[in-house]
Amino acid sequence: MTEDLDGVAVVGGGPVGLLTALILARAGIHVTLLEAQADILRSPRAIVYHSSTVQALARLGLLDDAREQGMLKQDYQFRLADGTVLARMDMSVIAGDTDHPYNLHLGQDRLADIVLRHLLRTGHARVRWHHTVTAITQRDDRVEVAVDTPAGPQTLRTRWLVGADGARSGVRDALGLECKGITWPERFVAVNLHHDFERHGYARANFVLDPVDWSIIPILDKHSGWRVTYGEDPALTEAQVAERAPERLARLLPGGDGHVPIDRIAPYRVHQRVVDRMRVGRVLLAGDAAHITNPCGGLGLTSGLLDAVHLGDALAAVVHGRAPEAALDAYARERRDIFVNITSPTASENKRRLMEADPARREADIARLRQLNDDVELQRQALLLSTRLVSKPYDFATTT
Numbered sequence: 001m002t003e004d005l006d007g008v009a010v011v012g013g014g015p016v017g018l019l020t021a022l023i024l025a026r027a028g029i030h031v032t033l034l035e036a037q038a039d040i041l042r043s044p045r046a047i048v049y050h051s052s053t054v055q056a057l058a059r060l061g062l063l064d065d066a067r068e069q070g071m072l073k074q075d076y077q078f079r080l081a082d083g084t085v086l087a088r089m090d091m092s093v094i095a096g097d098t099d100h101p102y103n104l105h106l107g108q109d110r111l112a113d114i115v116l117r118h119l120l121r122t123g124h125a126r127v128r129w130h131h132t133v134t135a136i137t138q139r140d141d142r143v144e145v146a147v148d149t150p151a152g153p154q155t156l157r158t159r160w161l162v163g164a165d166g167a168r169s170g171v172r173d174a175l176g177l178e179c180k181g182i183t184w185p186e187r188f189v190a191v192n193l194h195h196d197f198e199r200h201g202y203a204r205a206n207f208v209l210d211p212v213d214w215s216i217i218p219i220l221d222k223h224s225g226w227r228v229t230y231g232e233d234p235a236l237t238e239a240q241v242a243e244r245a246p247e248r249l250a251r252l253l254p255g256g257d258g259h260v261p262i263d264r265i266a267p268y269r270v271h272q273r274v275v276d277r278m279r280v281g282r283v284l285l286a287g288d289a290a291h292i293t294n295p296c297g298g299l300g301l302t303s304g305l306l307d308a309v310h311l312g313d314a315l316a317a318v319v320h321g322r323a324p325e326a327a328l329d330a331y332a333r334e335r336r337d338i339f340v341n342i343t344s345p346t347a348s349e350n351k352r353r354l355m356e357a358d359p360a361r362r363e364a365d366i367a368r369l370r371q372l373n374d375d376v377e378l379q380r381q382a383l384l385l386s387t388r389l390v391s392k393p394y395d396f397a398t399t400t
Contacts, residue, residue, distance in 0.1 A: 002144045002155040006030035007124075008315065009145060010311055011133055011171050012041060015108050016287030016304040017164035018115040022060065023312025025122040029319050031121070032158070034131040034147060036170070040112045044190040044266045047220055047227060048073075048205070048298030049104040049111075049305070051094070056309045058100065065114045068222045070106030075203040075240035078369045081210035083254065086366055087373035089202070093380045096332050098387075105204065108301055133170040136161070138281045150326065161283045162314060164308070167271070169289035175280050181273030183352070186292060187234040188270050189241055192263040194225040197400050200254035207296075207350075209250070209365065211357035216250050216296065225263065229295065231355065241267045253355065270294040270351075272344050278332035281299040285332075286311050292341040296350035302388055307335050310391045334391040 010021045013035030021031045051056065055061040074091040095101040119125045123308075128149070135146035143161045147154050161172025172179065197217060199207070206217040216229040230252060232241050242265055251261045274291040278284060287304030294300075314331045317323035356362045373379050 002153075003159065005032045005156055005158040007032070007158070008160045008162065008319065009034060009143075009156060010162040010263070011035075011110065011145075011386075012162075012164035012166060012169075012287070012289070013037065013116075013129070014164065014166060014287070015112045015115060015301065016308045017162070018112055019060070019305055019308035020164055020286060020312045020315075021125055022115055022119045022122070022315055023309065024319075025119055025124040027312075027316035027320065028124060029316060031119075032156070033125060033127045034145075034156075035129050035193055036132040036165070038129050040109050040116070041121050042109050044192050044227065044264050046108045046295065046298065046301035047105050048218060048302070049106065050298065050302045050389075051091070051098050051100045051103060051383075052390050053302045053305050054100040054102070055098065056305060057104070060116055060118075060315070061235060062111075062118060062311075063104075065086065065118075065219070066104055066106055066111060068365055069110055069114075069223075070104045073103045073105050073219065074101065075205070076205040077206045078372075079206060079208045081208055081213045085201075086209070086369040089372070089379045089383065091383055092271065093376050094234075094383050097157065097380070097384060101170060103205070103298075105219055105223065107121075110221070115200065133163075133165070133174055136171065136174040136283065137139050138283070140204055143282045159282065160319070162286060162311065162315070163283060163289045164304075165289055166288045167288040167292050169285070171283065172275065172289050174358060176282060177275045177277065177285075178324040179271075179275050179290075179292065181271060181292070184270045184272070186231045186270070186355075187236070187241070187385060188268045188295070189230055189232045189245070189248075191230075191245060192220060192225060192265075193228060193249070194261045195253050197322045202254070207354060209354055209356070211355055211362075213251055214354040216354070218298075234269070238267050241265070254309075258333065265305050272348055274336060274344070277286055278336050279328055284311060284315070284328060286335075288372070289362040290336070291343070293344050293347040294337075294351050296354060297347050299343050299347050299389070301388075303335075303339060304387060305390065310393075312336060313393070331347045331391070338389055338391060343386075346385065351400040362377075
């Protein structure tokens, strides 16, 4: 069966796909969102939205809803595994640089729920669950998308297709694009749990440096407890990782009594990868479908959501005839350049610092963090990093 779709098709029911769809729908463009799963995924995933992303959520009228469920965070700490605090940072130092001098902590599934509600209110969108992309054929004026559905195979025809379907992107595979880069040797383990970290002097976001017992410990939101991410032997099975988790967490949690109430646990591999092109004809990639980074510093979803903002605005302008297709080339080029030159190197350095084993480099890291603790301007520059992940709006005036 073949069906012609009005407007744009977006593949991926996570925050990046949903946000792209929302921007298009609010521009009056009919959007069909295709998602392979039966619902929004609930496993432990990204939770941190930097101030540049918070600004985008505010612009789109989503921030109030997100703040109702999420937790605002201004404080950071860098620690050693023995409890020594190396540096404290407070985001109030960037109050003169942004209207939102804080981060938002909220599980990406909860943000996806919020965006989905807003999307469906537009009257210009429909969501189709259990739709898995299997092949893509491009014509001069359309894209033909083969999908597996509960009713059997179908072909959908659309003018434009957005692939925002994550690190295992079916859209990317159908285009024959390789996501080039590396897979890190460590296995990361994300655990959602309940523990009173603040009683032990922890900030709402903590980075613990240690060659073995490194960890990242942020608060999740107002109601769901905390996330502890640590490293584990990649040779272990998922069952073995879960079996070892209480012992590992007992070493990481301050003041623990051996009983660790775990809500969810998710072992996963981490990567630094990127495609050569984020646009192939009438197909555009965004988020993890185009670039994948390790989670140290929370730059992955931030970058993906900023992709969505840029792409949504540019594609809406092209569809409405307010901009040439060159606006989409600019999107693809600039978003990839930002990932390659800023996002990925920064996340890689964050990861190295957390688990550095070389004594000389470790001492140098500790010295730099202690300097950061005492220098407000250094803190300001570090906290403004996320503003460098925002791409410039396309200059429509130069092409009209």
